Amino acid sequence: MTGGQLAIPAPLREAHDGGFDYDGGDGIDFEPYDAFLTLAETAEWWQAWSGNTSMDGVDFRIFGQDGTGGLAACWRVRPGEPVERQPVVFLGSEGELSVVARDLAAYLWLLAGGFGPMEATMWPRHEHRPRPDARRTAIAERYAPQARQTAPEVIEAARAEFPDFEPFIDSLCR
Numbered sequence: 001m002t003g004g005q006l007a008i009p010a011p012l013r014e015a016h017d018g019g020f021d022y023d024g025g026d027g028i029d030f031e032p033y034d035a036f037l038t039l040a041e042t043a044e045w046w047q048a049w050s051g052n053t054s055m056d057g058v059d060f061r062i063f064g065q066d067g068t069g070g071l072a073a074c075w076r077v078r079p080g081e082p083v084e085r086q087p088v089v090f091l092g093s094e095g096e097l098s099v100v101a102r103d104l105a106a107y108l109w110l111l112a113g114g115f116g117p118m119e120a121t122m123w124p125r126h127e128h129r130p131r132p133d134a135r136r137t138a139i140a141e142r143y144a145p146q147a148r149q150t151a152p153e154v155i156e157a158a159r160a161e162f163p164d165f166e167p168f169i170d171s172l173c174r
Contacts, residue, residue, distance in 0.1 A: 006036045006061055009084050011143040012104060015111050015136055016064070026129050030072065030116035032064040045071070049091065051174035060089070064117070069093040072117035074104070077162075087162060090117040097121070097169050098155075099162040105144030106154045112137040113151025120155050 008016075016032035037045065039058060046057025060073040061083055070092035074083045088101040088110075100120035101107035110120055114130030130151060140148070149157065 006083065008033075008035055008063060009104060011084075011108060011139065012063065014143075015108055015139050018135075020116060022067070025127070027131075028114070028116035028128070029066045029118050030064055031066070033062070037062040050172055052172055055172055060091075061086075066090075066092075066116070066118040070096060070118055072100075075099070075165075087158060088117065089165065090121040091169070092118065092121065097166045099158040099165045101154050102158050102161055103147075105140075105147035106149065106157065108136070108140035108144050109147060109149050110151050110154045112140040113154070115151040115155070120151070123152065123155050 019032065020028040020030045022029055039056070042058070042060055042062055043056035045062070046055055046060070047053045050057075059076045060071075061076065062071050062073040064072045066072075070090060072088065072090050074086040075089045076083070076086050078086055084104040087099045087103060088107045089097070089099050091097060096118070098121035100115075100117050101110050110116075112133055114132050115123065119126050119128050119130070
């Protein structure tokens with residue numbers, strides 16, 4: 001890969017294949033990317049989003065967005081661990097912030113349960129109607145059978161492990 005780009009892991013790529021059904025607002029509002037943003041693209045986005053021109057967002061591997069421009073990313077907070085072991089976060093265009101899954105395995109189960117990153121951020125005060133996804137369930141069963149959880153369990157476990165995510169991100173913004 002060039003330009004600081006990192007390959008999207010096969011399970012993530014497969015789970016995102018075919019996109020998501022927005023269903024007029026009742027489905028999943030998520031547009032996955034074919035590749036992680038480059039480090040230069042991430043730095044440009046981070047500085048514009050946070051107002052902090054001294055930071056480069058290098059700890060985030062951005063892999064998709066919602067319709068308003070909020071971004072989903074792997075947050076590289078676990079030193080020495082591969083991207084698959086990093087938590088998945090959502091950084092909303094209107095300031096919404098959340099760790100939505102503890103790692104890629106949990107994220108696969110989140111998708112299987114009918115939630116995307118933005119919907120997980122809004123849980124339990126979300127308006128969409130989660131619909132379990134049989135294809136994504138099969139993907140989660142193949143790649144992460146040991147991590148099986150309901151979408152709300154995935155969200156709660158992520159929030160419990162990283163309770164200070166929102167204040168941490170707020171501290172980095174100008």
